[in-house]
Each structure stands twice: as structure tokens, then as C-alpha cells.
Amino acid sequence: MxxxxxxxxxxxxxxxxxxxxxxxxxxxxxxxxxxxxxxxxxxxxxxxxxxxxxxxxxxxxxxxxxxxxxxxxxxxxxxxxxxxxxxxxxxxEGAVVARGDTGPDPAAALSAEQLSDLEPGVRYAGGAWLSTGEGxxxxxxxxxxxxxxxxxxxxxxxxxxxxxxxxxxxxxxxxxxxxxxxxxxxxxxxxxxxxxxxxxxxxxKPIRGQVLALRPTGAAPKRVVFGARCYLVPREDGRVIVGSTMEDVGFTRGVTVDAIEGLHDAAASVFPALADAARLEAWSGFRPGxxxxxxxxxxxxxxxxxxxxxxxxxxxxxxxxxxxxxxxxxxxxxxxxxxxxxxxxxx
Ligand SMILES: Cc1cc2nc3c(=O)[nH]c(=O)nc-3n(C[C@H](O)[C@H](O)[C@H](O)COP(=O)(O)OP(=O)(O)OC[C@H]3O[C@@H](n4cnc5c(N)ncnc54)[C@H](O)[C@@H]3O)c2cc1C
The missing domain is CATH 3.50.50.60 (FAD/NAD(P)-binding domain)
Structure with a gap:
């Protein structure tokens, strides 16, 4: 053998x-x-x-x-x-992209009403779409x-x-x-x-990514949501994962205040209720780029x-x-x- x-x-x-x-x-x-x-x-x-x-x-x-x-x-x-x-x-259950564009397929584009039905907490930025079957x-x-x-x-x-x-x-x-x-x-x-x-x-080579976990005080996204500056990923226990930076900093471990503030701010700009969410945990990892x-x-x-x-x-x-x-x-x-x-x- x-x-x-x-x-x-x-x-x-x-x-x-x-x-x-x-x-x-x-x-x-x-x-x-x-x-x-x-x-x-x-x-x-x-x-x-x-x-x-x-x-x-x-x-x-x-x-x-x-x-x-x-x-x-x-x-x-x-x-x-x-x-x-x-x-x-x-x-x-699909992923919602709420970055102001209507995506590759006109049939997948979401109006402001459709977006609000699917993901009531997501801000409509002038264009959104649903990628079905992903998650x-x-x-x-x-x-x-x-x-x-x-x-x-x-x-x-x-x-x-x-x-x-x-x-x-x-x-x-x-x-x-x-x-x-x-x-x-x-x-x-x-x-x-x-x-x-x-x-x-x-x-x-390593590409560092920093990630923030939030505990919302109210509603949370039901599926993956992409905003202009971050993505949100739900968890079964109600946490919301906010990602992520792409940093060419070698193998320097850890998180930075600026990046974590930036991720929280980006999360609140796509899902305004997350502005009040508690920060539970932040971490980083090295993508193999x-x-x-x-x-x-x-x-x-x-x-x-x-x-x-x-x-x-x-x-x-x-x-x-x-x-x-x-x-x-x-x-x-x-x-x-x-x-x-x-x-x-x-x-
Ligand atoms: C912040 C962040 C967010 C991400 N989000 C997503 C996502 O949403 N979806 C997605 O698909 N991917 C995502 N990725 C990418 C994904 O995590 C990586 O592409 C994938 O995990 C790489 O797996 P791996 O097994 O190659 O590497 P690793 O998980 O890093 O494993 C490599 C292992 O090799 C070991 N090793 C190295 N050298 C030696 C040695 N000489 N001897 C013994 N052991 C050694 C290390 O200790 C390590 O355990 C994300 C990555 C990061 C950092």
C-alpha cells in the first residue's frame, strides 16, 4: 500500500x-x-x-x-x-448583495421592497441582488x-x-x-x-484577514449579506460575523483597533441596527494567497x-x-x- x-x-x-x-x-x-x-x-x-x-x-x-x-x-x-x-x-438560503449594483443576472435583481421582504434590516443602496443556492x-x-x-x-x-x-x-x-x-x-x-x-x-504568501463577531441587540441578518465595505455572516446562536480585511503584513498576528472599528462601522452602514451591537470577539487569520x-x-x-x-x-x-x-x-x-x-x- x-x-x-x-x-x-x-x-x-x-x-x-x-x-x-x-x-x-x-x-x-x-x-x-x-x-x-x-x-x-x-x-x-x-x-x-x-x-x-x-x-x-x-x-x-x-x-x-x-x-x-x-x-x-x-x-x-x-x-x-x-x-x-x-x-x-x-x-x-442564498446570499444578498446590497452594494448598489444589480449583479450579473437581471432576474436576480431585488427592488427595495423585495430586499426589505427578504432582509428587513438591510439598507437599500440603490441596487441589490440575491444569489440563490449559496450560503x-x-x-x-x-x-x-x-x-x-x-x-x-x-x-x-x-x-x-x-x-x-x-x-x-x-x-x-x-x-x-x-x-x-x-x-x-x-x-x-x-x-x-x-x-x-x-x-x-x-x-x-499570507494575506491577513481580521474578523469581528457582534451580538445584535435586535434583528440580525438571516443570510450572508455583502455590503460595500464588508460582509455579514449569521450564526445559529445569533452572533453576526463581520469580515474582513485583506492585509499584506507578513505573518504579523493580531487585530488592530482601526480595522475592528472600520468593520463595525461598515456593518452598521449596510445593516443599521448593528451600530448598537456588542463586540464579542475579534480575531485574525492568514489566507494562503x-x-x-x-x-x-x-x-x-x-x-x-x-x-x-x-x-x-x-x-x-x-x-x-x-x-x-x-x-x-x-x-x-x-x-x-x-x-x-x-x-x-x-x-
Ligand atoms: C479572516 C478569514 C476569512 C475567511 N473567510 C472565508 C470564507 O468565508 N469562505 C471561504 O471559503 N474561505 C474563507 N477563508 C479562506 C480559508 O480560510 C482558507 O483558504 C483555508 O482555510 C486554507 O486552508 P489550509 O488548510 O490550506 O490552511 P490552514 O488552515 O492555515 O492550515 C495550514 C496548516 O499547516 C500547518 N503547517 C504549516 N507549516 C507547517 C510545518 N512546517 N510543519 C507542520 N505543520 C505546518 C499550520 O500550522 C496550519 O495548521 C478565510 C480566511 C480568513 C483568514
Whole structure:
């Protein structure tokens, strides 16, 4: 049986470990911190490929793979809930975009009255639209469930830092000392991918995002709402997640007063009742950014890579895990536009 060593137990590492193990592979996954505790649980949890493509002027490939991944979601979270015993609620009541434009599809445009029927608390800014079938989940539910289901499928988790990578093996440093783990290497190290020794030529870099959680005193949005300067994501317990900054500040952790004030202000400008909401919690995380905003997925210089999922890594998790497992085990082609080698000329 082929052995695999995955570097990084974020959502992507664990989802791929689960997929490979379910297909009969022997998988060890190495994490230096707490599995899932980085970008994957910092995420707001939006699953909104059409909205993201429209707002960020994305071309066909991200819309296509985002749509395919969203379509996999209901069955995927169902299976993960069963395997882990940790149910994951999926909310696909649509996303409202209230930024003053009427979106890509005239049939989806909302009048002020229609907007007020759907989302009574949202301010009409002269144009709005509804993206049906899209929505959100809570990554704090999803990520631990994926970790547990990867274990249940047979993946072995090892604690420690990968300090060297070569074709067929990694060096693992932990409190027990140094160990060499043999197997086909798969780098799923998120924003730290280019810091993994041997992978420095991959142009993945951290893009910090700050997030604020509010407790409204009255009404809250019922679905994902995009305003001009922020997005709002509901939670089942009534909190509202407000996101997010996009900051090129290296690996500087933490939140800033200016950003949190700015997010609260932006939230109140799209949903005025949130002006009075209590600030419960703020945090930040590092998106794995790439020069073209697309993931890096494929074989590169003797190792496999699945990284660079940037703003949409939660959305892309089921599709990425399945596409990577099929590429690795069955030699299925991955989209050529995602090959890590597309950046070789840069380095
Ligand atoms: C504020 C914010 C909001 C977001 N909102 C959304 C959203 O609404 N929807 C969406 O789809 N996406 C969203 N994202 C993006 C999404 O969170 C990421 O794309 C995704 O979580 C990346 O997952 P990952 O597994 O690649 O990385 P991570 O979760 O960061 O995991 C990488 C892991 O690798 C480990 N690691 C790194 N180097 C080593 C090493 N040498 N040895 C051992 N372990 C190592 C790290 O410790 C880490 O645990 C958001 C991100 C942020 C920061």
C-alpha cells in the first residue's frame, strides 16, 4: 500500500487525508500546532462562488471549481457528520448583495421592497441582488468534524514541525526528537507553504484577514449579506460575523483597533441596527494567497502541493480533496490553470 505524508492539518490537509484514507491509502498527517486552528477556523465560512466571482471579477476557472465544490457540499458534510459524530449545519438560503449594483443576472435583481421582504434590516443602496443556492456554515463546526473523520478513516496525526522535505520523505521535529517519515509528500501548509524547506520557490504568501463577531441587540441578518465595505455572516446562536480585511503584513498576528472599528462601522452602514451591537470577539487569520488568486494544486518538483486557496478555501475544500485524491491515486488530470508550475518562471 502506498504511504503518504501530508504537511499541515488545516482543512485542506485533513480533508485530503480523509479522502485518501477512505480510498485505502496509508496516510500520516503532520501538524505543528492544533489541527485546524489557523486559517481554517478563522474563516467566516461563506460558500458564495457566484458572489465572489462577481465582486472580485474572477474569470471562469474559479467560478467553475467553486460551483462544483458547492454542489458537493451537502453530501460531503452529511458524510463527515456521520463519520465523526459531529453534525455540521449547512445554510444555503442564498446570499444578498446590497452594494448598489444589480449583479450579473437581471432576474436576480431585488427592488427595495423585495430586499426589505427578504432582509428587513438591510439598507437599500440603490441596487441589490440575491444569489440563490449559496450560503454559509460555521468553520468551528466543520473543521473539527473533518479532523475527526480523517482519523476515523484511518489517517494518523503526528504532532511536530516538518523541517525538511524531499521526494519520498519529510523530516519531523517534535518534543520527542527528529524523525524521518517516508512516503509520497503532499504539502498542505496553507500560508506557510513557501516556508516549508524545499518549497520556498512557490509564491504562496499570507494575506491577513481580521474578523469581528457582534451580538445584535435586535434583528440580525438571516443570510450572508455583502455590503460595500464588508460582509455579514449569521450564526445559529445569533452572533453576526463581520469580515474582513485583506492585509499584506507578513505573518504579523493580531487585530488592530482601526480595522475592528472600520468593520463595525461598515456593518452598521449596510445593516443599521448593528451600530448598537456588542463586540464579542475579534480575531485574525492568514489566507494562503497566490499571485493570481487561484490555488496551487498538482505535482511539483517531486512533491504534491495543495495550497493557495486564498479567500475561498472553505468553499473549495470538498472539490479540492476529491480532485487531489483522484490525481494522486488514479492519475486524473487537475485543471492545468492550477498547476504550481505555472509560477516557475517567476522564481
Ligand atoms: C479572516 C478569514 C476569512 C475567511 N473567510 C472565508 C470564507 O468565508 N469562505 C471561504 O471559503 N474561505 C474563507 N477563508 C479562506 C480559508 O480560510 C482558507 O483558504 C483555508 O482555510 C486554507 O486552508 P489550509 O488548510 O490550506 O490552511 P490552514 O488552515 O492555515 O492550515 C495550514 C496548516 O499547516 C500547518 N503547517 C504549516 N507549516 C507547517 C510545518 N512546517 N510543519 C507542520 N505543520 C505546518 C499550520 O500550522 C496550519 O495548521 C478565510 C480566511 C480568513 C483568514
Amino acid at each position: 502506498t504511504a503518504f505524508v501530508i504537511v499541515g492539518a488545516g482543512l485542506h490537509g485533513s480533508a485530503l487525508a480523509r479522502e485518501l484514507a477512505l480510498r485505502g491509502a496509508r496516510v500520516t498527517i503532520v501538524e505543528r500546532g492544533v489541527p485546524g486552528a489557523e486559517a481554517s477556523t478563522a474563516a467566516a465560512g461563506m460558500l458564495v462562488p457566484a458572489v465572489e466571482s462577481w465582486i472580485h471579477h474572477a474569470a471562469n476557472l474559479p467560478r467553475d471549481i467553486g460551483g462544483r465544490s458547492l454542489a458537493l457540499y451537502p453530501e460531503w458534510v452529511d458524510a463527515i457528520g456521520r463519520e465523526s459524530g459531529l453534525p455540521v449545519a449547512l445554510h444555503l 454559509w456554515l460555521d468553520p468551528r463546526e466543520l473543521v473539527p468534524a473533518v479532523t475527526v473523520s480523517a482519523r476515523a478513516a484511518g489517517a494518523t496525526f503526528r504532532s511536530g514541525e516538518v523541517t525538511a522535505v524531499r521526494e519520498g520523505a519529510v523530516e519531523l521535529r517534535s518534543s520527542d526528537g527528529v524523525d524521518v517519515l517516508e512516503g509520497t509528500v503532499i504539502a498542505c501548509a496553507g500560508a506557510w507553504t513557501a516556508r516549508v524547506p524545499g518549497l520556498a520557490a512557490l509564491p504562496v 497566490s499571485p493570481d488568486g487561484l490555488p496551487l494544486m498538482g505535482r511539483w518538483r517531486g512533491v504534491w502541493v495543495s495550497s493557495g486557496h486564498h479567500r475561498n478555501g472553505v468553499l473549495l475544500a470538498p472539490w479540492s480533496a476529491q480532485a487531489m485524491a483522484s490525481a494522486i491515486l488514479d492519475d486524473h488530470a487537475l485543471p492545468a490553470g492550477l498547476s504550481p508550475a505555472r509560477f516557475d518562471a517567476l522564481g
